[in-house]
Amino acid sequence: MREVALVAFAQSPSVRQDLRRNEVEILTPVIAEAIRWGGVPRKEIGFTCSGSCDYLAGVPFSFVSALDAVGAWPPIRESHVEMDGAWALYEAWVRLQVGDVDSALVYGFGKSSVGDPRDISVLQLDPYYAAPLWPDSVSLAALQARALLQSSGYTERDFAEVVARSLRDAKRNPNAQVSGDFSPDELVKARYDVSPLREHDCPPVSDGAAAVVLAAGDLARKVCERPAWIAGIDHRIEAHSLGARDLTKSPSAALAAEKAGMGKGSLDVAELHAPFSHQELILREALGLGESVAINPSGGALAANPIMAAGLIRIGEAAQLVMDGSAKRAVGHATSGPCLQQNLICVLEAR
Amino acid sequence: MSEESLTVLRSPVKLEYTFTAGETSSRFLRGFAEGKILGRRCPECEKVYVPPRGNCPICTSPMKEEMELAHTGTITKFCIVNLPFAARQIEIPYVSASILLDGADVPIFHLIQEIPYDQIRIGMRVEAVWVAPDERIPGMESITHFGPTGEPDVDIDLFEDADA
Numbered sequence: 283m284r285e286v287a288l289v290a291f292a293q294s295p296s297v298r299q300d301l302r303r304n305e306v307e308i309l310t311p312v313i314a315e316a317i318r319w320g321g322v323p324r325k326e327i328g329f330t331c332s333g334s335c336d337y338l339a340g341v342p343f344s345f346v347s348a349l350d351a352v353g354a355w356p357p358i359r360e361s362h363v364e365m366d367g368a369w370a371l372y373e374a375w376v377r378l379q380v381g382d383v384d385s386a387l388v389y390g391f392g393k394s395s396v397g398d399p400r401d402i403s404v405l406q407l408d409p410y411y412a413a414p415l416w417p418d419s420v421s422l423a424a425l426q427a428r429a430l431l432q433s434s435g436y437t438e439r440d441f442a443e444v445v446a447r448s449l450r451d452a453k454r455n456p457n458a459q460v461s462g463d464f465s466p467d468e469l470v471k472a473r474y475d476v477s478p479l480r481e482h483d484c485p486p487v488s489d490g491a492a493a494v495v496l497a498a499g500d501l502a503r504k505v506c507e508r509p510a511w512i513a514g515i516d517h518r519i520e521a522h523s524l525g526a527r528d529l530t531k532s533p534s535a536a537l538a539a540e541k542a543g544m545g546k547g548s549l550d551v552a553e554l555h556a557p558f559s560h561q562e563l564i565l566r567e568a569l570g571l572g573e574s575v576a577i578n579p580s581g582g583a584l585a586a587n588p589i590m591a592a593g594l595i596r597i598g599e600a601a602q603l604v605m606d607g608s609a610k611r612a613v614g615h616a617t618s619g620p621c622l623q624q625n626l627i628c629v630l631e632a633r
Numbered sequence: 634m635s636e637e638s639l640t641v642l643r644s645p646v647k648l649e650y651t652f653t654a655g656e657t658s659s660r661f662l663r664g665f666a667e668g669k670i671l672g673r674r675c676p677e678c679e680k681v682y683v684p685p686r687g688n689c690p691i692c693t694s695p696m697k698e699e700m701e702l703a704h705t706g707t708i709t710k711f712c713i714v715n716l717p718f719a720a721r722q723i724e725i726p727y728v729s730a731s732i733l734l735d736g737a738d739v740p741i742f743h744l745i746q747e748i749p750y751d752q753i754r755i756g757m758r759v760e761a762v763w764v765a766p767d768e769r770i771p772g773m774e775s776i777t778h779f780g781p782t783g784e785p786d787v788d789i790d791l792f793e794d795a796d797a
Binding site: 301 | 642644646648649650651652653654655656657658686687688689690691692693
């Protein structure tokens with residue numbers, strides 16, 4: 283495999299509702315910052331790939347207008363996934379394996395505030411059996427959380443501990459939307475949103491964007507003092523039908539981690555894309571993450587969740603720690619679909 | 634339970650959005666309420682965009698210089714529409730055209746009226762027809778259509794460089 287590394291990461295602060303700027307206007311300074319840090323001139327970037335969702339934007343082909351932020355004339359090699367930007371990163375990594383280009387710009391963006399993401403997410407379900415029941419994303423996550431409580435030793439207080447730790451860590455993240463000191467004992471006194479989930483167990487609605495620059499081999503060494511090398515990357519998916527899955531486990535995350543070689547060395551940090559608090563518990567178990575691994579020092583998706591960028595942000599945050607020297611080996615994880623249906627693992631390391 | 638098999642399932646989908654036009658487009662749309670067509674010029678490649686963009690889509694330079702464009706322009710291409718559709722209550726056939734406003738480098742898209750559809754041609758000079766001042770809104774609907782100015786046609790080869 284060709285050596286590929288993240289050499290730059292930029293993100294917008296996540297906000298509840300940006301009434302001033304449209305998606306392109308949120309994205310433009312983020313891409314400019316990533317390119318500035320990446321050290322590869324814009325015109326020399328070999329491949330561009332984005333992740334976003336027209337249903338979220340409520341605009342057909344919204345990703346095309348986003349190209350205004352990139353500068354796509356004369357024509358560039360460009361692609362898009364109707365997924366989180368983490369999967370755009372995967373496509374760019376595959377593209378760099380071909381060997382004819384040495385760099386890629388990857389971005390993800392989403393204004394979750396323009397519609398109701400709880401309802402919009404229903405449209406990703408099968409249209410015959412699941413979608414007509416209109417089970418919103420929080421209700422489905424609550425089904426999963428309930429199943430977890432009943433099949434494991436976890437309690438609602440364990441969920442609250444994930445929240446308290448995430449929001450405390452988010453105080454050090456200038457891009458976080460929600461942060462602060464909360465005690466798990468107080469959190470569990472809050473009323474349910476959809477039982478057994480409380481509002482704090484659910485991600486905030488966020489507007490935001492993120493971008494990374496990838497570079498291969500010698501180019502990465504040239505433009506970045508300490509590139510975050512991609513030691514392995516893989517993504518796996520489970521059945522579409524929720525009834526066909528054991529929602530309390532994440533075999534797709536476990537398989538992706540195995541294929542990405544996550545277990546080949548010790549990890550300093552894991553940035554997990556767990557939009558709901560209980561999902562972190564499921565992922566920790568699937569990935570076999572012990573106490574020695576720092577989980578979500580950024581605060582994770584409970585602190586900021588711009589849909590279609592939040593997974594890419596996990597990889598970017600993990601890479602940032604490798605690039606600034608505070609981690610030697612880190613993992614960035616992204617999820618997609620209802621109840622952790624699809625999972626991507628990106629193992630990053632210093633060399 | 635009925636033995637009749639289910640043959641049709643109605644599953645209505647309705648989503649509501651609060652669309653944000655954005656900083657640059659908001660200024661453009663508000664211009665129509667004042668009877669203005671606003672564009673912006675790229676400081677690097679000097680192209681004039683209408684609708685304006687916050688940054689140049691070609692070189693990504695921020696575009697700050699706002700300018701008012703002429704209400705006259707030239708048809709660079711057009712389409713004769715023969716199919717009615719619900720959102721546009723207008724007698725068919727009618728013509729939608731790309732119109733390069735004088736001073737602009739990209740065309741806008743609008744309706745051509747006041748002339749039989751089969752007499753419309755590329756290179757024809759047209760001007761904006763506005764609704765009455767007190768009926769103007771922050772939107773392109775403030776211009777009902779473009780109609781012929783009566784000036785001589787323009788040689789279309791002049792538009793080779795324009796993204797028209």
